[in-house]
Amino acid sequence: MENVYMPIPVKVKKIMVESDDKTLRTFDIAFCNEKDRFDFMPGQFCQLSILGKGEAPFGIASSPSEKDALKFTINRVGNVTTALHYLEEGEVIGMRGPLGNWYPVDKFKGGSVVIIGGGFAFTTLRALIVYLLEHRKDYKDITVIYGARRPGLLLYRDELAEWEKRDDLQLHLTIDKEVPEWKKRVGFVPTVTKEVAPSPKNSWAVICGPPIMIKYTLPVLSELGFPQERTYTSLERRMKCGIGKCGRCNIGHKYVCSDGPVFSYAELQELPQEE
């Protein structure tokens, strides 16, 4: 019988400081033992653990095809994340996963996808974008709208620059307030969405970000004609087990860990509205 609580050993291959305030770091995590390697889909998450400190859940920011390492971008906010930030390259930590469901990339096939992200909730969206680009011919237009308070808080800036050069992906970066070095768009995500979102016909929307951004962007999507069945998000809740047993991350009868974290707004509409 497989023991679902046992972490596998993984090695911190590379650490990158992601944001200018240094509260966000991206970790490239490699399997120590080839036998532990697993497949996953964009949108799934893992429990990373440091012995003596504990475990916490993080969305996988890399695509399944990036075989060298799994990518996690971690905000330093609690005990475990602080311990993770103190790690050095080469150290071994624990990992459980892959957990949860994923973005329904098969359903998206043949359609256009608009991906809307805000702040550091861009991690599994990166996994999704890389995945869609790898299977580019399966999808029509791919539009990405990504906003942050200021340029230094945008994740994966080198990659964003690469994506901007592509003609098979429409990338719209925006920041909240004008700053001298920023020559691109200034404005909030809902406004930008209104301007640049593709036709809702045969389109799917995926939105991830701070609650305030989601609150004001959803009505825009609905106005544009995106039905709730084709608008997806990924949720976060405090978790422990990650497998639907410990009882804390539920919204109504659904557990965010094992029934989610990806839900359509049609599904969420069916659940009690717990803030």
Added chain:
Amino acid sequence: MDIFKIEKSKLKQFLDDLSKKYSVFVPAKQDRVTSFKEITLNSQLSTLNSYNTDKPPKDIFFPQTETLFTYDENSQLSTLNSQLSKPIAIFGVRPCDAKSFTLLDKVFDSEKYTDTYWKERYKDALVFALGCNNPLSTCFCNWVGGGPFNKEGADISLIDIGEAFLAEPCSKKGEEVIHKLSLQKATEDDLKKGNQLKNEAESMLSKPVEISSLKEDLDALWNSPKWEEIARKCLNCAACTYLCPTCHCFDIQDEGKSSKGKRIRIWDSCMFKLFTQEAAGTNPRPTGKERMRQRIMHKFNYLVETIGEFGCVGCGRCIISCPVNLDVREVIKEIKKVRN
């Protein structure tokens, strides 16, 4: 199916025999609290005749604190006792608690994930459920599909007829075991007595409130101010959830240093604010109102949706133990009143 008899005068011998093949748990009193304890050579069976235990038996399969694994300075992880030396037998568990095992099993051994710690203990367990000749005023098993002589979750169902226990196998496992135990068959008179006791006990229970539509009632009540009213006197002490035979929420914590220690799981409760407190500061259940609603909804709505049953067996422990006399039956009645 044949019904057998275990003479009380031979009960000690019976349990000693049973303990050759099983780790046998029986009700026992310690520090004025009754709970299930593993039988030892000197064990007294003093509490078998009394009412249900103060603590539910869930900790036999799902201990209050349990080591998931230990780790050493080389980050080597090892699980303890992953294999039991003997399967578990529980003698004298009440029908409500026997049923609670089946509910917990649906959570811990679900389609998607199996909890090995639970399964290792529960899969071969032998449950002797003892019918309740004297249900308490706080018992309401008959509200939630149970009864004082219910057999759900039991392998062998017992009725105390005075000098002996009637023993009826009610699972394949129970059937196999009982035939190896060289027990006498029950007589016509014994059976008659058993039936009479059963009828008497059933008539002692209060008339059940009709709750077949409770799930729908609760669906409609999500935004009701009633929750605030119900939660007002609750202290969020969590006694109800710790003593609930079906509550299964737990926390996972590391104990020790980075070089040596263990990862444990411990019972946790939805009644605590920290249960859902997120590191970034947000909390989906910030006040007692949301937490009370979660507890009631989980038992009488969410589990009905996911496993098709109420997450309550009507044992009444939450009523007995509540320091402010919050009675879940009254909560149910209130909910129905709002809807009608």
